[in-house]
Amino acid sequence: MDSERAHPHVDMSDQDRNEAIDRLYDVALDPERYETLLDKWESAVRPLRAQADFSAPRLLDDPMIAGHFHRAGEFLDRIDVGRDGDGIQGILAPFGKVSAFVLDDCLKVRAANSAATERLSLGVNSKLTDLAVNYEDIKAIGGTVRSLLASTGQDTAVLRVRSLTRGHFVVLRLQRCQTAGGVPLVLAASSEVGWPEGFNDILRRAFSLTxxxxxxxKSLVECCSVSDIAVQRGRSIDTVRAQIKSILSKTETHSQVELVRLALSVMDMANLTLDTQVEPRLVSKGNGSLESIPFQSITTPDGRRLDYLILGAPKGIPILFLPLDYGLVRWPASAEAEAAKRGWRVIVPVRAGYGQSDMIAKAENFDDAMVEDVLQILETEKVERCPIISMGSDSFYGMQLALRRPDMFTALIACAGVLPMTRREQFERMEKWHRFILAGAKYTPHLLPFMVKAGFLLARKIGKRGFVHAVYGSSPADVETFENPEVFESMVTGSEVALSTTHSAHESFSRMLLGRQNGDWSADVDALKGRLPVIFMNGTDDPQVPRESLQEFEIDHDWIDYRVYEDAGQLIFFRHWPDVLKIVESFLK
Incomplete structure (x- = not known):
């Protein structure tokens, strides 16, 4: 009983679970559908969060949900997000041997892949009536397409229609989509497929099938009846039915139509590949006003490569900069020039798993290794004393460093600083993107890796400007800050260590969120009282720490020097860096 109280098990409703799973595989196929999962997940999970004791927050320890997240995560690894996703051809890009075509609101084919042309005789400008299925089925498809385009809340549908040419049933999965220009369309994927080579092995591994x-x-995907399958395989109808029952149980689907839909989604994903080779980035290259800066590299005691940057004056007065888990390792060009003018050497660690810094072994504690890595960089740079500037949740690492080496650090200036989240309401107040990830780390840690991985791939696919606008869209101050040309250049350039065309730091990102900062580390904060000057610079437009949560921080840890800006959000460093440098200067004397 004690164990149950410590980790309460709370179930989703069957409807919520099934809808969440549907969104999950949509995201695994197309990261641009991430927000649909985010919205569905929040509507399902929020009531469940309220049922749990905040001190024992393990929710949704649901093997069905966990199993689907795990499988979807494996399929997500196969996505080639480097493909050009713009235009109608980009919509068809994921489909290889699966017959797929795109319909507009006039029920005309706007695009069709080679499999659809070969097996369905459809091409550009074909009409829906050219599809060789029963007349009544044509009417049903047309009505469903119009319903999906009307945005009535449903965005996918599965229909079973009879082929006039081959006489068998065909399954069509219809999904609302749009071009990069916002034109609404419907993507139709058909069960008229060429079975991909090696797909049997993929199904066996993914679902433990015989x-x-x-x-x-395979026969069900080809729309064979139970009796047809029995004849094909030389088995009785009862045997085939027993096999189908076993398959439904293993795949956690509830009908043959749902099973076929899942198989088609898995087939789509199995045709995709992701190049995981890390590109050699030896220089941080600006795109305009920023100067190119070479990465410095050292070797850790356990043999890992560890990179860092020096901004400003290479031999100047040292300052440690912790650049947020988005890897924002560059400053606006004017700020870097000002640091050089003042003779400041800004040391910026590239944490494990980011850029060319090797990942920490899974058995190692990420937080401890992170602290030791930073200290090794400072030792290499022969730093004896310096202040720390941190961004966002890196205030946690700033405090860990000060606890580990109290003699080395003169102050912590935490821009958009974060303190331990000790109230459920602090998660509920966050804007949905931050809540989805941070509350996920708190309440469903076993599902977090997929959430983060999909988010990183979304950012790569839609571009960093689109991603920043999505994540910070509810913070006008942050959007305005990001659109400053110097800030835009510094954020896009700096974040290359977190996300580039061939590299994603999602594993490190997840491990940081699942570390000690995910719990209550108030004792660490209190241990610094009277020992280290800590200045928090926070904006009231911060989507992670809004005004009410900041006020609770001020009550819980009233010894910290809080400086609040009404015109800033989480990107406050990039908006008010001159103020940051003024504060830093007072701790360099």
Missing amino acids: GAETGVV
């Missing part, structure tokens, strides 16, 4: 069961799935 060889016979994968053969049954």
